[in-house]
Amino acid sequence: MAVKVLLVEDDQLIQRMYQKIFSFEKFDVEMAGDGEEGLEKARTMNPKPTIILLDVMMPKMNGMQVLEKLKADPELKAIPVIMLSNLAGENDIETALSKGAVKYIIKSEYDPKQVSDMVKEVVAGYTRDDIPTAA
Secondary structure, three states: OOOEEEEEOOOHHHHHHHHHHHHHOOOEEEEEOOHHHHHHHHHHOOOOOOEEEEEOOOOOOOHHHHHHHHHHOOOOOOOOEEEEEOOOOHHHHHHHHHOOOOEEEEHHHOOHHHHHHHHHHHHHHHHOOOOOOOO
16 A cells, blocks of 8 residues: 655745655655645545644644644544644644644654654554554
8 A cells, every 4th residue: 555645844845855755765745835735635635645744834724723623524533643843842742742643753853764764653553454462
């Protein structure tokens, strides 16, 4: 199964950088330049995204607002969301995780390959069919 990544990011340089690494990793990548477009793409993509990477600071609708709407939508709430930001405040991280994000990545602390590896780990955790049971 192909991993479908929806990257919601308003910075075009960062978009291109992540698009290159995700394409190199053989992920299907869809881009959205603001929160409204990201929410619309999440709703209309067929098949739905496997995972959503969501910037916090964006025009029209910020990442926290998009996250709330994603998690309130029965068709989208099961999609894992990783928040991407340069905001490193504890409150931002706690807020995002409490609203349903599975991870909060501070962009300046990781290179794109590391972020790609984190995406793989999250996807693997969400798509594992056989969960081992204790003997």
